[in-house]
Amino acid sequence: MTQDKQENKHVYWNPYFGGFLLGILILFTFFLTGRGLGASGAMKSSVVSIVGSVAPTHAENNTYYSKFISEDESPMNTWLVFEALGVLIGAFISGGLSGRISWRIQHSPKITSTRRLVFALGGGLLFGLGAQIARGCTSGAALSGMAVLSTGGFVTMLAIFGSAYGFAYFFRKNWI
Amino acid sequence: MGPLIPNGIIPIEWDSIIAILIGIVFGFVLESSGFSSSRKLAGVFYGYDFAVLKVFFTAAVVSLIGVYYMDYLGYLDITQLYVHPLYLWGAIIGGIIMGAGFVAGGFCPGTSLCAVAIGKIDAIVYVVGIMIGVFIFSELFPIIEPIYDGYFYGNLTLQDSLGINPYWLVFIFSIIAIVAFVIADMVRKRIKNVFY
Numbered sequence: 001m002t003q004d005k006q007e008n009k010h011v012y013w014n015p016y017f018g019g020f021l022l023g024i025l026i027l028f029t030f031f032l033t034g035r036g037l038g039a040s041g042a043m044k045s046s047v048v049s050i051v052g053s054v055a056p057t058h059a060e061n062n063t064y065y066s067k068f069i070s071e072d073e074s075p076m077n078t079w080l081v082f083e084a085l086g087v088l089i090g091a092f093i094s095g096g097l098s099g100r101i102s103w104r105i106q107h108s109p110k111i112t113s114t115r116r117l118v119f120a121l122g123g124g125l126l127f128g129l130g131a132q133i134a135r136g137c138t139s140g141a142a143l144s145g146m147a148v149l150s151t152g153g154f155v156t157m158l159a160i161f162g163s164a165y166g167f168a169y170f171f172r173k174n175w176i
Numbered sequence: 177m178g179p180l181i182p183n184g185i186i187p188i189e190w191d192s193i194i195a196i197l198i199g200i201v202f203g204f205v206l207e208s209s210g211f212s213s214s215r216k217l218a219g220v221f222y223g224y225d226f227a228v229l230k231v232f233f234t235a236a237v238v239s240l241i242g243v244y245y246m247d248y249l250g251y252l253d254i255t256q257l258y259v260h261p262l263y264l265w266g267a268i269i270g271g272i273i274m275g276a277g278f279v280a281g282g283f284c285p286g287t288s289l290c291a292v293a294i295g296k297i298d299a300i301v302y303v304v305g306i307m308i309g310v311f312i313f314s315e316l317f318p319i320i321e322p323i324y325d326g327y328f329y330g331n332l333t334l335q336d337s338l339g340i341n342p343y344w345l346v347f348i349f350s351i352i353a354i355v356a357f358v359i360a361d362m363v364r365k366r367i368k369n370v371f372y
Contacts, residue, residue, distance in 0.1 A: 086199015
Protein backbone atom coordinates (compact mmCIF):
# COMPACT_ATOMS: atom_id res chain seq x y z
CA MET A 1 0.00 0.00 0.00
CA THR A 2 2.78 2.40 0.92
CA GLN A 3 4.60 1.67 -2.29
CA ASP A 4 1.39 2.03 -4.22
CA LYS A 5 0.95 5.48 -2.72
CA GLN A 6 4.54 6.41 -3.56
CA GLU A 7 3.97 5.56 -7.20
CA ASN A 8 0.64 7.33 -7.39
CA LYS A 9 1.82 10.47 -5.65
CA HIS A 10 2.08 12.48 -8.82
CA VAL A 11 -0.74 10.83 -10.72
CA TYR A 12 -3.62 13.25 -10.97
CA TRP A 13 -7.04 13.09 -12.57
CA ASN A 14 -7.46 13.49 -16.28
CA PRO A 15 -7.72 17.30 -16.66
CA TYR A 16 -10.90 17.07 -18.74
CA PHE A 17 -12.53 14.93 -16.05
CA GLY A 18 -11.48 17.41 -13.33
CA GLY A 19 -12.66 20.31 -15.47
CA PHE A 20 -16.00 18.64 -16.14
CA LEU A 21 -16.64 18.09 -12.42
CA LEU A 22 -15.55 21.67 -11.66
CA GLY A 23 -17.96 22.95 -14.32
CA ILE A 24 -20.82 20.92 -12.84
CA LEU A 25 -19.93 22.31 -9.40
CA ILE A 26 -20.03 25.91 -10.67
CA LEU A 27 -23.39 25.24 -12.33
CA PHE A 28 -24.69 23.69 -9.11
CA THR A 29 -23.40 26.67 -7.09
CA PHE A 30 -25.23 29.11 -9.36
CA PHE A 31 -28.36 26.93 -9.21
CA LEU A 32 -28.34 26.95 -5.39
CA THR A 33 -27.02 30.40 -4.46
CA GLY A 34 -27.29 32.54 -7.60
CA ARG A 35 -23.58 33.36 -7.33
CA GLY A 36 -20.33 31.67 -8.27
CA LEU A 37 -17.31 30.39 -6.37
CA GLY A 38 -14.52 32.48 -4.88
CA ALA A 39 -11.28 32.28 -2.99
CA SER A 40 -9.62 35.64 -2.42
CA GLY A 41 -12.71 36.95 -0.60
CA ALA A 42 -11.91 34.77 2.41
CA MET A 43 -8.42 36.25 2.66
CA LYS A 44 -9.81 39.76 2.42
CA SER A 45 -12.21 38.97 5.27
CA SER A 46 -9.30 37.65 7.33
CA VAL A 47 -7.31 40.85 6.81
CA VAL A 48 -10.35 43.01 7.65
CA SER A 49 -10.93 40.98 10.78
CA ILE A 50 -7.26 41.08 11.90
CA VAL A 51 -6.95 44.83 11.34
CA GLY A 52 -10.37 45.32 12.95
CA SER A 53 -9.23 43.64 16.17
CA VAL A 54 -5.68 45.02 16.29
CA ALA A 55 -6.53 48.62 15.41
CA PRO A 56 -10.33 49.07 15.52
CA THR A 57 -10.31 52.85 15.14
CA HIS A 58 -7.97 52.67 12.18
CA ALA A 59 -10.21 50.08 10.49
CA GLU A 60 -13.31 52.23 11.02
CA ASN A 61 -11.61 55.28 9.57
CA ASN A 62 -10.33 53.46 6.51
CA THR A 63 -12.83 53.70 3.65
CA TYR A 64 -12.08 50.17 2.41
CA TYR A 65 -12.16 48.19 5.68
CA SER A 66 -15.22 50.04 6.89
CA LYS A 67 -17.23 48.67 3.94
CA PHE A 68 -16.95 45.20 5.47
CA ILE A 69 -17.30 46.04 9.16
CA SER A 70 -20.68 46.14 10.83
CA GLU A 71 -21.69 46.54 14.45
CA ASP A 72 -23.31 43.19 15.07
CA GLU A 73 -21.56 40.81 12.70
CA SER A 74 -18.01 39.56 12.41
CA PRO A 75 -16.38 40.14 9.00
CA MET A 76 -15.58 36.40 9.04
CA ASN A 77 -19.28 35.51 8.90
CA THR A 78 -19.47 35.43 5.11
CA TRP A 79 -20.28 32.77 2.54
CA LEU A 80 -16.78 32.86 1.07
CA VAL A 81 -15.07 32.22 4.41
CA PHE A 82 -17.14 29.09 4.96
CA GLU A 83 -16.46 28.03 1.40
CA ALA A 84 -12.69 28.51 1.90
CA LEU A 85 -12.84 26.34 5.04
CA GLY A 86 -14.51 23.71 2.88
CA VAL A 87 -11.72 24.01 0.28
CA LEU A 88 -9.14 23.29 2.98
CA ILE A 89 -11.10 20.22 4.14
CA GLY A 90 -11.71 18.94 0.59
CA ALA A 91 -8.10 19.36 -0.50
CA PHE A 92 -6.94 17.68 2.73
CA ILE A 93 -9.17 14.66 2.03
CA SER A 94 -8.01 14.40 -1.59
CA GLY A 95 -4.32 14.84 -0.67
CA GLY A 96 -4.67 12.37 2.18
CA LEU A 97 -6.21 9.68 -0.02
CA SER A 98 -3.34 10.00 -2.51
CA GLY A 99 -0.55 10.19 0.08
CA ARG A 100 0.44 13.74 -0.81
CA ILE A 101 0.33 15.25 2.68
CA SER A 102 3.72 16.31 4.08
CA TRP A 103 5.48 19.47 5.22
CA ARG A 104 7.66 20.57 2.36
CA ILE A 105 8.75 23.43 0.17
CA GLN A 106 8.22 22.55 -3.45
CA HIS A 107 10.66 24.15 -5.85
CA SER A 108 12.67 23.48 -8.98
CA PRO A 109 16.01 21.75 -8.22
CA LYS A 110 17.75 24.71 -9.88
CA ILE A 111 16.72 27.19 -7.19
CA THR A 112 17.06 27.26 -3.39
CA SER A 113 14.17 26.98 -0.91
CA THR A 114 14.81 30.55 0.23
CA ARG A 115 14.48 31.86 -3.30
CA ARG A 116 11.23 29.91 -3.72
CA LEU A 117 9.81 31.38 -0.51
CA VAL A 118 10.81 34.94 -1.43
CA PHE A 119 9.13 34.64 -4.81
CA ALA A 120 6.07 32.97 -3.24
CA LEU A 121 5.72 35.90 -0.83
CA GLY A 122 6.14 38.47 -3.60
CA GLY A 123 3.79 36.60 -5.93
CA GLY A 124 1.14 36.35 -3.23
CA LEU A 125 1.49 40.04 -2.46
CA LEU A 126 0.95 40.96 -6.11
CA PHE A 127 -1.97 38.56 -6.47
CA GLY A 128 -3.63 39.90 -3.32
CA LEU A 129 -3.24 43.48 -4.50
CA GLY A 130 -4.46 42.71 -8.03
CA ALA A 131 -7.43 40.68 -6.83
CA GLN A 132 -8.69 43.65 -4.81
CA ILE A 133 -8.28 46.09 -7.71
CA ALA A 134 -10.14 43.72 -10.06
CA ARG A 135 -12.72 42.75 -7.39
CA GLY A 136 -12.01 39.05 -7.70
CA CYS A 137 -9.42 36.43 -8.54
CA THR A 138 -9.25 33.55 -11.01
CA SER A 139 -12.15 31.81 -9.23
CA GLY A 140 -14.48 34.68 -8.37
CA ALA A 141 -13.99 36.99 -11.33
CA ALA A 142 -12.67 34.89 -14.20
CA LEU A 143 -14.15 31.41 -13.75
CA SER A 144 -17.51 32.33 -12.20
CA GLY A 145 -17.78 35.38 -14.44
CA MET A 146 -17.26 33.35 -17.60
CA ALA A 147 -20.05 30.93 -16.59
CA VAL A 148 -22.60 33.75 -17.04
CA LEU A 149 -20.79 35.40 -19.98
CA SER A 150 -19.80 38.38 -17.81
CA THR A 151 -17.73 40.86 -19.82
CA GLY A 152 -15.81 41.79 -16.65
CA GLY A 153 -14.99 38.12 -16.10
CA PHE A 154 -13.64 37.69 -19.62
CA VAL A 155 -11.58 40.90 -19.45
CA THR A 156 -10.08 39.81 -16.10
CA MET A 157 -9.31 36.33 -17.46
CA LEU A 158 -7.59 37.71 -20.56
CA ALA A 159 -5.59 40.21 -18.46
CA ILE A 160 -4.42 37.54 -15.99
CA PHE A 161 -3.31 35.00 -18.58
CA GLY A 162 -1.98 37.58 -21.05
CA SER A 163 0.14 39.21 -18.37
CA ALA A 164 1.33 35.86 -16.96
CA TYR A 165 2.54 34.80 -20.42
CA GLY A 166 4.17 38.20 -20.85
CA PHE A 167 6.04 37.98 -17.55
CA ALA A 168 6.83 34.24 -17.87
CA TYR A 169 10.18 34.94 -19.56
CA PHE A 170 11.48 36.88 -16.54
CA PHE A 171 10.63 34.13 -14.05
CA ARG A 172 11.69 31.15 -16.19
CA LYS A 173 14.62 30.23 -13.94
CA ASN A 174 12.19 29.48 -11.10
CA TRP A 175 10.31 26.86 -13.06
CA ILE A 176 12.27 25.35 -15.95
CA MET B 177 -37.42 27.91 -10.07
CA GLY B 178 -33.70 28.39 -9.48
CA PRO B 179 -31.56 29.90 -7.98
CA LEU B 180 -32.94 28.02 -4.98
CA ILE B 181 -31.70 30.02 -1.96
CA PRO B 182 -32.54 33.56 -3.24
CA ASN B 183 -36.01 32.31 -4.20
CA GLY B 184 -36.59 30.83 -0.75
CA ILE B 185 -36.94 27.23 -1.92
CA ILE B 186 -34.04 26.30 0.35
CA PRO B 187 -34.15 28.32 3.61
CA ILE B 188 -31.37 30.92 4.04
CA GLU B 189 -30.19 29.16 7.22
CA TRP B 190 -28.67 26.46 5.01
CA ASP B 191 -26.46 29.04 3.28
CA SER B 192 -23.33 28.53 5.41
CA ILE B 193 -23.69 24.75 5.46
CA ILE B 194 -24.01 24.67 1.69
CA ALA B 195 -20.97 26.97 1.48
CA ILE B 196 -18.83 24.45 3.37
CA LEU B 197 -20.14 21.49 1.32
CA ILE B 198 -19.52 23.31 -1.99
CA GLY B 199 -16.05 24.29 -0.71
CA ILE B 200 -15.23 20.66 0.12
CA VAL B 201 -16.09 19.53 -3.42
CA PHE B 202 -14.20 22.53 -4.88
CA GLY B 203 -11.07 21.73 -2.85
CA PHE B 204 -11.30 18.01 -3.60
CA VAL B 205 -11.61 18.56 -7.36
CA LEU B 206 -8.79 21.13 -7.48
CA GLU B 207 -6.41 18.99 -5.44
CA SER B 208 -7.20 15.80 -7.38
CA SER B 209 -6.56 17.66 -10.64
CA GLY B 210 -3.06 18.52 -9.39
CA PHE B 211 -3.69 22.19 -8.59
CA SER B 212 -1.89 21.92 -5.25
CA SER B 213 1.42 21.77 -7.13
CA SER B 214 2.84 25.14 -8.14
CA ARG B 215 5.18 23.50 -10.65
CA LYS B 216 2.26 21.84 -12.40
CA LEU B 217 0.32 25.12 -12.45
CA ALA B 218 3.24 27.12 -13.82
CA GLY B 219 3.63 24.53 -16.60
CA VAL B 220 0.91 26.25 -18.60
CA PHE B 221 3.12 29.34 -19.00
CA TYR B 222 6.15 27.35 -20.23
CA GLY B 223 4.34 24.71 -22.26
CA TYR B 224 5.37 21.64 -20.26
CA ASP B 225 1.98 20.99 -18.62
CA PHE B 226 -1.37 22.33 -19.83
CA ALA B 227 -3.51 21.04 -16.95
CA VAL B 228 -4.53 24.60 -15.96
CA LEU B 229 -5.74 25.45 -19.45
CA LYS B 230 -7.64 22.16 -19.83
CA VAL B 231 -9.30 22.17 -16.42
CA PHE B 232 -10.09 25.89 -16.51
CA PHE B 233 -11.60 25.98 -19.99
CA THR B 234 -13.44 22.65 -19.65
CA ALA B 235 -15.01 23.98 -16.44
CA ALA B 236 -15.94 27.27 -18.11
CA VAL B 237 -17.53 25.56 -21.13
CA VAL B 238 -19.43 23.00 -19.02
CA SER B 239 -20.80 25.61 -16.62
CA LEU B 240 -21.63 28.03 -19.45
CA ILE B 241 -23.54 25.42 -21.45
CA GLY B 242 -25.19 24.19 -18.24
CA VAL B 243 -26.35 27.65 -17.14
CA TYR B 244 -27.87 28.48 -20.53
CA TYR B 245 -29.40 25.03 -20.96
CA MET B 246 -31.01 25.10 -17.51
CA ASP B 247 -32.30 28.59 -18.27
CA TYR B 248 -33.73 27.31 -21.58
CA LEU B 249 -35.47 24.43 -19.79
CA GLY B 250 -36.83 26.83 -17.18
CA TYR B 251 -35.02 25.41 -14.15
CA LEU B 252 -32.81 28.43 -13.61
CA ASP B 253 -33.60 32.11 -14.16
CA ILE B 254 -30.46 33.55 -15.70
CA THR B 255 -31.52 37.14 -14.98
CA GLN B 256 -31.33 36.42 -11.23
CA LEU B 257 -27.71 35.26 -11.37
CA TYR B 258 -24.92 37.53 -10.17
CA VAL B 259 -22.95 38.90 -13.11
CA HIS B 260 -19.45 40.09 -12.21
CA PRO B 261 -19.50 43.85 -12.93
CA LEU B 262 -17.25 45.52 -15.49
CA TYR B 263 -14.90 48.14 -14.07
CA LEU B 264 -12.80 48.22 -17.21
CA TRP B 265 -9.45 49.56 -16.00
CA GLY B 266 -9.74 47.89 -12.61
CA ALA B 267 -10.15 44.55 -14.38
CA ILE B 268 -7.24 45.17 -16.75
CA ILE B 269 -4.76 46.62 -14.23
CA GLY B 270 -5.78 44.18 -11.50
CA GLY B 271 -5.54 41.30 -13.98
CA ILE B 272 -2.05 42.33 -15.10
CA ILE B 273 -0.84 42.51 -11.49
CA MET B 274 -2.46 39.12 -10.77
CA GLY B 275 -0.77 37.59 -13.82
CA ALA B 276 2.64 38.73 -12.59
CA GLY B 277 1.85 37.32 -9.16
CA PHE B 278 0.66 34.04 -10.71
CA VAL B 279 3.86 33.37 -12.63
CA ALA B 280 6.10 34.61 -9.78
CA GLY B 281 4.41 32.62 -7.04
CA GLY B 282 2.95 29.73 -9.02
CA PHE B 283 -0.45 29.81 -7.35
CA CYS B 284 -3.72 31.67 -7.44
CA PRO B 285 -5.69 32.12 -4.19
CA GLY B 286 -7.89 29.01 -4.58
CA THR B 287 -5.04 26.70 -5.52
CA SER B 288 -2.81 28.07 -2.75
CA LEU B 289 -5.47 27.07 -0.20
CA CYS B 290 -5.38 23.51 -1.60
CA ALA B 291 -1.59 23.45 -1.28
CA VAL B 292 -1.80 24.80 2.30
CA ALA B 293 -4.14 21.91 3.14
CA ILE B 294 -1.51 19.33 2.14
CA GLY B 295 1.32 21.08 4.00
CA LYS B 296 3.19 23.05 1.32
CA ILE B 297 5.18 25.69 3.19
CA ASP B 298 5.63 27.81 0.06
CA ALA B 299 1.82 27.99 -0.22
CA ILE B 300 1.51 29.16 3.41
CA VAL B 301 4.01 31.93 2.61
CA TYR B 302 2.01 32.72 -0.54
CA VAL B 303 -1.23 33.11 1.46
CA VAL B 304 0.60 35.41 3.90
CA GLY B 305 1.71 37.35 0.82
CA ILE B 306 -1.89 37.66 -0.40
CA MET B 307 -2.93 39.03 2.98
CA ILE B 308 -0.09 41.57 2.90
CA GLY B 309 -1.24 42.53 -0.62
CA VAL B 310 -4.81 43.07 0.59
CA PHE B 311 -3.44 45.12 3.50
CA ILE B 312 -1.36 47.32 1.17
CA PHE B 313 -4.39 47.81 -1.08
CA SER B 314 -6.58 48.85 1.85
CA GLU B 315 -3.99 51.28 3.19
CA LEU B 316 -3.50 52.83 -0.24
CA PHE B 317 -7.23 52.73 -1.02
CA PRO B 318 -7.64 56.54 -1.31
CA ILE B 319 -5.00 56.57 -4.08
CA ILE B 320 -6.36 53.47 -5.88
CA GLU B 321 -10.03 54.37 -5.52
CA PRO B 322 -10.36 56.20 -8.89
CA ILE B 323 -9.41 52.97 -10.71
CA TYR B 324 -11.36 50.77 -8.30
CA ASP B 325 -14.64 52.67 -8.62
CA GLY B 326 -14.13 54.34 -12.00
CA TYR B 327 -14.77 53.21 -15.57
CA PHE B 328 -17.91 51.39 -14.44
CA TYR B 329 -20.04 49.97 -17.24
CA GLY B 330 -22.55 47.98 -15.17
CA ASN B 331 -23.07 44.25 -14.73
CA LEU B 332 -22.52 43.66 -18.42
CA THR B 333 -22.55 40.36 -20.25
CA LEU B 334 -20.86 39.72 -23.58
CA GLN B 335 -24.35 39.69 -25.06
CA ASP B 336 -24.73 43.37 -24.10
CA SER B 337 -21.17 44.31 -25.07
CA LEU B 338 -21.02 42.60 -28.44
CA GLY B 339 -24.71 42.44 -29.34
CA ILE B 340 -24.50 38.77 -30.32
CA ASN B 341 -27.07 36.11 -29.44
CA PRO B 342 -25.80 34.34 -26.26
CA TYR B 343 -26.29 30.87 -27.77
CA TRP B 344 -23.89 31.79 -30.57
CA LEU B 345 -21.43 33.07 -27.97
CA VAL B 346 -21.63 29.76 -26.09
CA PHE B 347 -21.05 27.88 -29.34
CA ILE B 348 -18.12 30.10 -30.41
CA PHE B 349 -16.54 29.88 -26.98
CA SER B 350 -16.79 26.07 -27.01
CA ILE B 351 -15.08 25.93 -30.41
CA ILE B 352 -12.31 28.26 -29.17
CA ALA B 353 -11.78 25.99 -26.15
CA ILE B 354 -11.52 22.85 -28.31
CA VAL B 355 -9.06 24.55 -30.69
CA ALA B 356 -7.02 25.69 -27.67
CA PHE B 357 -6.87 22.09 -26.38
CA VAL B 358 -5.62 20.80 -29.74
CA ILE B 359 -2.98 23.54 -30.00
CA ALA B 360 -1.91 22.90 -26.39
CA ASP B 361 -1.31 19.21 -27.16
CA MET B 362 0.70 20.12 -30.24
CA VAL B 363 2.87 22.57 -28.28
CA ARG B 364 3.28 20.06 -25.47
CA LYS B 365 4.88 17.54 -27.85
CA ARG B 366 7.52 20.03 -28.97
CA ILE B 367 8.59 21.14 -25.50
CA LYS B 368 11.23 19.30 -23.52
CA ASN B 369 9.83 17.36 -20.56
CA VAL B 370 10.18 18.90 -17.14
CA PHE B 371 10.02 16.47 -14.23
CA TYR B 372 8.58 17.72 -10.99
